[in-house]
Amino acid sequence: ISEFYSSTDHMTQLTDIKRDLTQSLQFCISSLENQMVLMKRALQDLDSISDDTSKDPEKLISNPLTAYKFIRQLRNVGTAIEKITKMDIVKALAIVRLQKFYRLEPKDMTGLETLSVLNPDECFHIAVIAHQNQQYCCAILWIQETVRKLHAGAEAVVTKQKVLNLLISIQFQLLNLPTALGVTQPLLDCEHLNWKPKLQSAFINNLKENIKNWDGMQHLITRFDMSSLQNPWQNGYEDLCRGQGIKMNPTRQKKLVCRYKTGQGNPQMMYAPAKEEEEWDEPLILRYHDLISLSEIDVLKRLSRTKLSRAKVSDPVTGKLISTTLRVSKSAWLSKDENPVVARVNQRIADITGLDVDTAEDLQVANYGIGGHYEPHYDSMVANGVPFTERRIATVLVYMSDVEVGGSTVFPDIGAALQPKIGSAVIWLNLLKNGEEDTRTLHAACPVFVGSKWVANKWIRCRGQEFRRRCTLSRSE
Numbered sequence: 001i002s003e004f005y006s007s008t009d010h011m012t013q014l015t016d017i018k019r020d021l022t023q024s025l026q027f028c029i030s031s032l033e034n035q036m037v038l039m040k041r042a043l044q045d046l047d048s049i050s051d052d053t054s055k056d057p058e059k060l061i062s063n064p065l066t067a068y069k070f071i072r073q074l075r076n077v078g079t080a081i082e083k084i085t086k087m088d089i090v091k092a093l094a095i096v097r098l099q100k101f102y103r104l105e106p107k108d109m110t111g112l113e114t115l116s117v118l119n120p121d122e123c124f125h126i127a128v129i130a131h132q133n134q135q136y137c138c139a140i141l142w143i144q145e146t147v148r149k150l151h152a153g154a155e156a157v158v159t160k161q162k163v164l165n166l167l168i169s170i171q172f173q174l175l176n177l178p179t180a181l182g183v184t185q186p187l188l189d190c191e192h193l194n195w196k197p198k199l200q201s202a203f204i205n206n207l208k209e210n211i212k213n214w215d216g217m218q219h220l221i222t223r224f225d226m227s228s229l230q231n232p233w234q235n236g237y238e239d240l241c242r243g244q245g246i247k248m249n250p251t252r253q254k255k256l257v258c259r260y261k262t263g264q265g266n267p268q269m270m271y272a273p274a275k276e277e278e279e280w281d282e283p284l285i286l287r288y289h290d291l292i293s294l295s296e297i298d299v300l301k302r303l304s305r306t307k308l309s310r311a312k313v314s315d316p317v318t319g320k321l322i323s324t325t326l327r328v329s330k331s332a333w334l335s336k337d338e339n340p341v342v343a344r345v346n347q348r349i350a351d352i353t354g355l356d357v358d359t360a361e362d363l364q365v366a367n368y369g370i371g372g373h374y375e376p377h378y379d380s381m382v383a384n385g386v387p388f389t390e391r392r393i394a395t396v397l398v399y400m401s402d403v404e405v406g407g408s409t410v411f412p413d414i415g416a417a418l419q420p421k422i423g424s425a426v427i428w429l430n431l432l433k434n435g436e437e438d439t440r441t442l443h444a445a446c447p448v449f450v451g452s453k454w455v456a457n458k459w460i461r462c463r464g465q466e467f468r469r470r471c472t473l474s475r476s477e
């Protein structure tokens with residue numbers, strides 16, 4: 001301050017500073033007041049859902065729409081705004097992914113549960129997120145839903161202008177000429193050099209026209225054929241997730257059997273035979289029922305909860321672990337020294353496979369939320385260029401939950417789909433007898449639609465199996 005006294009010029013600067021400070025304070029106060037209003041409203045919203053939440057929290061978060069709504073409401077409370085804002089975008093994106101995947105319209109989704117009906121603002125928010133992610137068809141479907149709700153008289157903050165604005169920009173991006181031209185026509189009349197305000201006013205006039213004809217607008221909002229949402233190179237994978245395209249004829253199916261497996265002289269297996277079921281013949285995929293108990297599952301979940309972090313995949317170019325939308329789940333590694341239950345599960349896997357698990361990777365527990373998935377991939381690590389001994393000869397996938405809807409493990413190449421069943425484990429070999437990758441083992445985890453999916457992976461390596469599963473020079477024998 002003493003520095004400012006030394007010249008009048010600096011004093012005038014002080015008045016500028018005073019003005020700036022006043023303006024910023026006013027701005028802060030008004031935005032805080034706005035936030036207060038939002039927070040009070042959110043509090044009311046939270047109060048109105050608290051009964052359902054405390055009654056059955058799992059149920060609330062296991063439905064894509066109620067989970068999304070819940071997170072939206074939490075976001076408004078104001079604490080950790082940034083973190084929670086990201087979460088509700090992630091949830092909105094998950095809804096868009098599910099919708100594309102299972103070819104659903106918003107009304108099919110909102111019909112899932114009467115509780116979960118979204119308000120027009122929430123529908124519009126999903127439309128905005130879909131638009132930002134270039135999912136134009138989904139965005140239009142959510143605009144339709146917003147319009148439907150506004151027409152039904154639902155209360156909303158979103159204005160008709162906003163909805164139309166978004167619709168028009170999507171129509172442009174989709175090159176939907178009839179609608180797009182309706183907006184651009186007035187622009188052709190602009191002759192003056194000063195084009196920007198003209199352009200804006202033409203746009204706004206057109207918007208006003210549209211708003212006048214709001215009731216007629218519904219017909220302008222075209223209906224979309226959901227089959228156009230299909231992504232051609234994911235064909236088969238998506239079908240299998242929807243329960244279509246399973247390639248198993250009755251003659252083959254009849255040959256699949258169940259048996260009690262007593263092991264080759266393994267005393268553990270003689271006392272407690274494993275319930276083995278053939279899920280698939282070529283290549284062989286086996287399922288072991290009741291491989292782990294509910295209480296063991298509880299322990300594994302508890303051990304991983306504190307450690308769960310976003311699952312990564314290895315970058316095919318650099319080999320580094322990266323997080324991508326190809327794999328959306330959280331995972332944690334559990335070592336056998338951590339808890340006797342981990343060691344016990346490892347031992348049971350050794351017993352049923354007859355393979356050496358001392359050389360295997362730690363147990364990897366994974367949890368998929370709604371929309372969580374893993375796109376088609378191989379587990380073998382052959383493509384990652386790891387030495388032969390480190391390749392994953394076998395995968396043991398333990399299901400630690402049932403999944404209400406979605407979440408199957410599918411094999412697009414062979415047309416197989418495996419349903420998660422709590423306590424059971426499925427097993428397949430990723431390598432042929434000569435050590436090459438068995439390309440039929442390409443597999444994926446379908447997006448979870450309703451529920452939460454828990455699995456544990458045990459990847460068994462080649463090292464240690466030299467005398468248990470001998471190599472050959474040919475592919476099969």
Ligand SMILES: O=C(O)CCC(=O)C(=O)O
Pocket residue numbers: 366374379397407408409443444445446455457
């Ligand atoms: O969760 C599933 O169904 C499959 C998971 C999987 O393939 C993996 O983690 O490598």
Ligand SMILES: [Fe+2]
Pocket residue numbers: 377378379443
């Ligand atoms: Fe896998």
